[in-house]
Amino acid sequence: MIRVLGRANSINVQKVMWCAAELGLDVDRIDIGLEFGGNDTPEYLAKNPNGLIPVLEDGDVTVWESHSIVRYLADKYGAGNWSPSTPAERALNSQWMDWFLTVMAPPLGPLFRTLIRTPEAERDMNAVATHAAALAKAFAILDGALAGRDFIGGAEPSTGDIPVGCAVYRWYNLDVEHPPLANVEAWYERLKTRAPYQAHVMMPLT
16 A cells, blocks of 8 residues: 555645546545644654654655655556656656746745735735746746647656646636736646546645
8 A cells, every 4th residue: 555644735745646547546645734743753753853844655665755755656556647658758757847846836836825825914015026927937938849739758747747737726816917828728628637636736725
């Protein structure tokens, strides 16, 4: 049995659960973090010394960091587009996964926390505007990359779609301006037809 330790409303847990569902894996997810606590216990810190979520347990294998978990699941249980055979295809997926961390996550995280988890009277709206503009710029880059493609890697979804696919749902459900980006919009509509995406990403923002 595969176990994922982490709460369902975490974007990092959502990446892992969406990937696992696409691969048809049976996963036992345990609520850990924020209101559930449990990520600062000695037992948990022995699994992930950073005290962050998620953690994957697969038999005697323990993995932390959501992108590493996604790659592990795809490598072990995936096939075809989820586990491409060529270095070039694998590098393309990793490129966009890493790009999410370096370019998209820095504005998305504080924007989400401000608009969803900060009382309205305490929000720094100048910072909101700055982060929203940076995020729109990032999605414009993604829009260019999606020209002529249904998904990041081509005709079928792959691990490269997972981080940015989680991000696009949050972006379109945050109260900020969304400039018209035809390729991103079409890609997002394709993602929304997938049952694993509906089940593990398309949930209320909390």
